[in-house]
Amino acid sequence: MTVHLISNFKFNKMKKILIISALVILLPLSFYLFQPIAVYTTGWSQLPNKNTLEPLKVHQDSISKKADSLFRDIFNNLKAPAFSVAVGKNNKLIWSNVMGYQDIENNTKASLDTKFRIGSTSKAVTSIGLGVLLQNGKLDFDSKVNQFVPYANTDLSEVTMKQLASHTSGIRNYGTCFCFPIWEYYNNEEYATVEESVSIFNDDELLFPSGTDFSYSTYNYTLLSAMIEGAAQKEFRDFMQVSVFDPLGVNIEAEKEMNPSKHLSKFYDIENKKYKEVYKVNNSNKWAGGGFLASPTDLVTVGNAFLNHTLLRKEIMHALIQPTALKNGQINKQNYAIGWRNDIIESKIEGLSGTQIIHHGGTALGSTSLLILFPEYNMSISLLMNRSGSSSDLFKYAYDIAKLFISKS
Template identity: 35%
Template sequence: MVRRITALISYFLLGYSLVAQEYDQAIAKARFLIQEHQKQTNIPGLQVAVMIDGEMIWSESMGYADLENAVPVTSKTQFRTASLAKPLTSIALGNLLEDNLISLDNTVEDFLPDYPAPAKEITVRQLAGSISGIRHYNDADPKFRTKNYKTVQEAVTIFRDDPLDFEPGTEYGYSSYGWVLLSALMEKAAGVSFEKIMNDSWDQLGIENTSFDSPNHDSEDISKFYIKGRKRRELAPFQNRSFMYAGGGYLSTSEDLVRIGHQFINFDFLKKSTVDTLTKSLHLKNGALTYYGLGWELGSSKIDTEVWHHNGSMPTARTHWLLLPEQKIVLAYMSNTGEHVFFNDAEAHAIAQIFLDAKRAKAGVNINSEYLTREWTGKVTSLYGKSKKAKLTLESTKNGLVIGEIAFKRSRKREVYPVVVKSSTKDSLHLIAVTPMFADFHLRIDSNDNLEGEWQHDFVRKPNEDEDEFWKQRKASFRKIQD
C-alpha cells in the first residue's frame, strides 16, 4: 500500500495542481464532520460560514429553524449569538475609543457617580477584560428570565448591590454581567442609547441580519430555539434577553459574523492600533497574563498561527467565531440549541485547521483512489487507560474523501464512530473521529501497511493552565486485515 500511495503522491505533485481543488476538499471534510456531529447530538439546525481573503469560500445551512413545521435553516436565519455578543460589543467599544468618547482608564464612577463602592473604582479595561470582580451568573439566577428590562441601566440593578468576587485586577473571572455594566458606561459616554450605539456599528459594517434579541423584534427569519428533551429536542421556554444584551443578547448569522470578522482583521472598520488594543492579553496586578483581551479569547490552540476567537454557550445556542488574522481566515458556526452539544473550541478549531491547511497546501495529498479502502483490527487505549479492542474501516468516496468508521467497546457497549482522513503522507495518516467530540488519530504507516500512533481529544488551552492527564495522548495501533 505504501508504494502505491507514494506513486500516487508523485503523480499529483508532478502532474496536477491542487489549487483549484483545495477548498472543495476542505469543505467536504468540514461538512462531513459537522453533519456527523449534528446527527449524534440531535442539533435541529445550524449554519457555518468561512471567508478567506475576503471571499466567501463556504456558507451552508443545515437542518431546521423550526422542527415542528419543517422550516429549513437559510443563510438569513438568525440565531442567538450567546457570548459572541462580547466581541461584537468590543468592536463598538473600539469605535468609541477612536472617537475619544471613552477611555479604557475611565472608571465606573466617571459615568455612574452613585454606583456603590468598591465597584465604582472599576475601569472600562477591567470590565471588558473580565478582571473586574463583577460576578457572572450563579445558581440564584433563573435559567430562563422573562422580565423585560427597558434600559441597560435597569438591567444593571440585577447585580448592582452584590459584593465583588475579588479585588479588581487581581484575578481573571469571566463575567457577562461585567459587560452589562460596560454597556451602561458606553451609553453615558456616547450620550445615546446602547441600542443606537450597536445599530450604528452594524450599519457602518454594512451587515443586515444582526440585531438585538429583544422581545419586540419580529422577523420571519428568527430561528426557534431548542433544549434537550427526554427523547428529542424540545422547544425552549420563552426567554427575555434584555438583561444581557452586551454580554449575550444579540441575534446574527454566520455570514454576518465572517463579514464583520474580515473587516476587523483587515482594519477596514477600526484602525490597526485599536484592533491591537482589543486583542492584546491583559495583565493582572501580579504580572500574570490572562490570555483574554477586551472581549477576545487569545489562548493557545492546535492551530500553529495567531488566532482570535470566542465561543457562546447557553441552553438555546452554541456558537463559535474564529479569526486567523495572519492567514485572513474567518470562520463562524451557529446552532439553535446548546445543551449536550459538545461542539467545543477544539472542534471549531479543527474545522478552521482544515481550511488553514488547504490554504497552506500542507494537508498532504487528498487521495482520490481505492488504495486506502481496507480494514484493520487493533487496540486503542481509553481515556481511563484501559486497552480496548478496535476495528478501523476506510474507503474512498466518489468526491475524493476517504471516510470510514472506528468501532470499539465503550462503557460495555460496542460503539461505532464515523471517521474522515484529514490528511495523509506516504507514511502517515491523520484521522478525525466524531465521538461526538472530535478525536484526532495520528498514525504512522509501516512497511506492512499496519498503523500505529496516538489519539486524543485536542482541547484548546490557555498557556497558563495546568495539563490535565485525562486529556493527554493515548495509544492506538491497528494491524491490516489481509486481502
C-alpha cells in the same frame, strides 16, 4: 369529656384548614420559583428523521465540495435541529452552508439568513463597539465607571473599562434572586433600560478588589454597555447599530420579546433523540454580553472586518486582543483580552499546532456559538446551532473546517 372532644375536633379541623391553605399557597409558589426544573420533565417529542435532510447549498469546486461533505458529517454528529457555518478569508465570505430545521413543529428548514442566539460571543461583537469609542477618543482603557454611569454605586464607580471588559472587576455572575424563577440565568423579565439591568447587581459587593483576580461574569458587559451609553450619548442598541452593524452591513440584533427578529430560529434542548423548546427567557438584561442574535455570515463579516482593519485601525485591533494582566503582573487565567480570548492551538491538533487563534464561544438557552479567527491565515469561522450545549464541543469541527481552507492557500 364531650367538651374536650369537641375542642379536639375543632383544633384538628383548624389544623387541616391551615395545612391545606399552606399547600394552596406554597405549591404554586414553589412551581413558579423552580419552574425551569418543573417543566423540564414534560413536553418531549421525537426528533424527525435526519436521513431526509441535505445541506442547503451544493458547491462545485473541490475544496468546497469536501467542506459540504464534512459539514454533513458534523451535522449528524451534533444531533442539533439546525447547524449553520460560514468561513471568511482575506476579507471575503468564501464558503457557507446550513442544514436542518429552524422550526421543527412547523417543518421550517433553516436558511443562511436564520438567526441564532450567540450567547457570550456577543462580548466579541461588543468589543468592536468599544474599539470605535477608543478610536474616537471617547473612551480609554482607564476610563472609570463613575465618569459615564452616574447611577453606579460606590463599589462600582472606580472600576475601569478595561477591568469590566476583561472580567477582572470582581463583579459577580448569575445567582439566585427574589424573582420568578429563582435563578437569574432564567430571567424572563423585560428590562426597559440598561440602568434597570444594572440594578440587578448594583448593590452587591465585589468578589475581590478590582484588578487583582479574574472571575468571568456577563454582568461586566451589562455595566460596560452603560459606559458605552454614557460615552456615546446614545442607547446601547442604537450605538451598535449606527457605529458597527450598519457600517459593516450585518443584520445582528439585540434579542427582544416584542417585535422578534425575522428569520429567528426556535431554540431546543435535545436528549435521547428527543427535543423540546427551551424554557422561555428574556435576555434584555445582558444584550452586550449575551443577548445578540446573528447568523454565521454576520459573525464572519465581523471577524473579517476585525482582521482586515475595515472599521478599526490596526493598533486598536491589537490593543483589543492583548490578554489582560492582573495587578501582580500575571496574565489572567483565561488569556482573556477585551471581549476575546487569545490562545495558541495545542500541539496535538495536527496541521494547526502552534497557530494563534482569537475566539469567543457562547452558550445560551437553546443555542451554541463559536467565532474563531486565525490571524496567520486571515480567516474567520463561525459555527452556530439551535440546541443547548457547550461551545468547547465546536472547536474540533472548526479546526477540521479550517484545515480544508488553509490547504487552499
